[in-house]
Amino acid sequence: MYAIVEIAGQQFKVVKDQKVFVNRLQTEEGKQVAFDNVLLLADGDNVTVGAPAIDGAQVGAKVLKHLKGDKVIVFKKKRRKGYRVKNGHRQALTEIVIESIAASGAKKAAPAKKATKKAEPKVEAKAAAPKATGKADDLKKVEGIGPKIASTLTEAGIATFADLAKATPEAISEIIAGVRGNHVTDTWPAQAQLAADGKWDELKKWQDELDGGKA
Template identity: 65%
Template structure:
């Protein structure tokens, strides 16, 4: 049995008792975590696909440890310019161990707040809004007719050059 689950924005194919390295999670070592965004479950050939996630399915895991990944070197260069830049990067990872893939416990419906909503409606009914006489708006002025743009005067012709003879 395996499942495809979305953890911290990435999708992983997981099985029971499998150890997975994922992006850093905000959970202490030894704590249990639950992932409800299960996209696909395969139970021995019986495949269930969610749209986009399967309602009621969850993957349970235990946080084993937090660590840093292998160093990735980023090298930048512009040829013939003498520009070289070397940066290193180590991703923060969390190692988790998948403990179970099963249906999540049914969520209890939140208690309805009808009791609080009813007194609020009564209070609103007691205070009728005071009506103010509507102020009359002055008549809108008609926009002035647009005049065509003034034409530029014709350029003056230069007098012919006088040549010495």
């Protein structure tokens, strides 16, 4: 029996007792974790496909350890500008072992998780209300931020240039860990501060020297 399940923004084909490396999870080492976004289940000739997920299906796993992946070399070059940058990147990963695949029986647990997810944004909204600065800003104006990242940051409560300017590059990297791609967040808070201050000419001049948000 195997399943195709979405974990931390990626899809995996898993079987029981299989070890899988996924994008960093917040669960502590040694703890149990369950994933209910099961897209497909196959047991012999019996195949069930979700629309998009299978109601009641669940994959149970145990977090073995947190680690970093192999170093990936990233080389960037701008023609006729004498610009060459070579960097290394190691993705934050979590190793888990699949302990169970349930075709049904997760129906009671699923609503509880959904209720928790719905409750959290309400608490965050109340906490963020005093800091609200008005209409959300177009975060895509920051060099290196695309539509997917902008949406992910907004969902995490970073909706304005001021919010982004207060965040650390490390915190931003954690938030967008599930977004595919090699994202360098070092300059994003500083860019956002210039945008928040309305220094667009200064920001544009700096962005002409950046490549994907990296100096």
